């Protein structure tokens with residue numbers, strides 16, 4: 001089946017949810033906890049060693065039942081099957097969406113465009129394994145015969161954020177003797193600052209670009225090649241120091257990278273879903289291919305859970321539906337991602353692209369304009385640092401901001417009492433957000449101290465009251481390792497998909513990034529050639545004139 005085109009607002013479930021919202025909205029979370037001693041058991045889910053506690057959300061069991069009915073009416077189960085079976089559900093690009101095939105270890109074939117996708121995937125995985133073995137054994141030698149010690153991924157968007165985030169997240173699994181770097185921004189500072197740390201004799205560049213036409217990446221790749229050739233001099237040496245990850249093998253060859261150093265992938269892998277493909281080569285270079293495969297296996301386990309578990313117990317389904325509840329019924333416009341693990345500090349940035357590039361849309365599947373909100377803004381940062389910057393607003397600001405708190409039970413760096421302190425904060429914050437602090441509690445605290453006048457107390461009380469009733473989801477797992485990280489990321493990918501199905505939008509294209517790219521190309525010509533025709537609004541012309549006047 002192709003995805004159906006329905007407005008979610010026209011379903012029976014939506015009407016019921018609107019009425020239900022009116023009943024649930026005035027309820028305080030502490031009331032809901034007080035009413036039901038089993039609330040945590042009823043509203044938390046276990047997936048392998050991972051715990052997803054949904055109980056601090058502004059929902060009841062009825063809310064989840066109604067949200068699941070909405071998913072049923074929107075034909076989510078059939079849509080999930082379309083995803084896994086390789087139907088062309090990315091209709092505006094006429095492509096299948098098969099990142100799940102990249103981590104499928106089941107033996108069956110999967111035909112896409114008359115090719116067996118699984119066989120193709122395994123061939124490239126074997127090529128990646130062989131590459132990693134040569135790199136880590138020191139058999140991959142640079143042009144002066146020295147082994148490679150630095151690997152630099154050059155890419156942007158999905159060809160950068162996922163690899164960089166995972167390489168950072170799994171740093172404690174990193175192979176000795178290899179350092180991995182990332183260059184992404186077309187701002188020359190990015191390349192300059194990385195290159196100055198490197199030795200051309202022992203550096204290997206991975207040029208990661210699905211299309212191999214992305215201007216930023218090509219500019220950075222050319223800069224890296226110039227830097228390398230300044231030392232190596234002979235173009236023949238490029239093949240020992242440059243490999244490419246791309247669907248566009250023709251453009252890769254034109255750049256001068258040998259076919260045996262090209263790692264392919266396919267149109268049916270979306271950029272922001274590509275870290276499982278050859279785009280993950282920098283990850284495998286950092287942690288070794290076996291560990292990379294463990295990550296794929298964790299993702300595969302989550303895929304199976306998503307495909308096989310009834311909607312009401314299905315983690316990505318409920319996570320996606322909660323987002324619908326807050327966005328469309330509570331009117332929340334942002335969602336915070338708060339990892340309590342320093343290794344996961346880049347997760348919010350990665351999820352920004354995943355969710356916002358996928359679901360930041362206004363056109364429904366039939367091309368009409370949505371009449372409801374779609375993707376909220378994703379933002380966040382690691383705890384506890386974020387507690388000392390923006391948590392004030394989450395606790396006492398005027399917006400309700402649903403949060404995902406994420407933490408491992410055991411640290412990869414158990415030092416003294418650090419992890420106990422970290423997790424004390426993790427537990428305390430979700431409790432504080434949920435409960436708040438009433439005026440009576442604030443006054444009782446002042447009374448117990450007994451060192452202030454009534455007048456002073458009255459003036460301070462309003463500032464020290466916390467409304468509470470601020471929702472959060474807590475995600476815990478035993479330890480951050482490749483398998484668990486794979487499962488966590490796959491969960492967020494599927495949550496993204498669920499939201500797109502309910503919002504009746506296409507989640508796998510990104511036409512919204514094109515206009516800026518087109519205009520930048522035209523403006524670049526005008527900045528380089530004084531005689532190029534120019535026709536902008538007065539603001540843009542004024543800014544360009546200021547730049548031209550003062551540039552050196």
Ligand code: F6P
Nearest residue numbers: 157158159209210211214271513
């Ligand atoms: O500009 C958006 C985008 O197309 C992303 O979707 C993609 O991840 C990124 O650019 C990089 O694209 P490529 O891998 O083709 O260089």
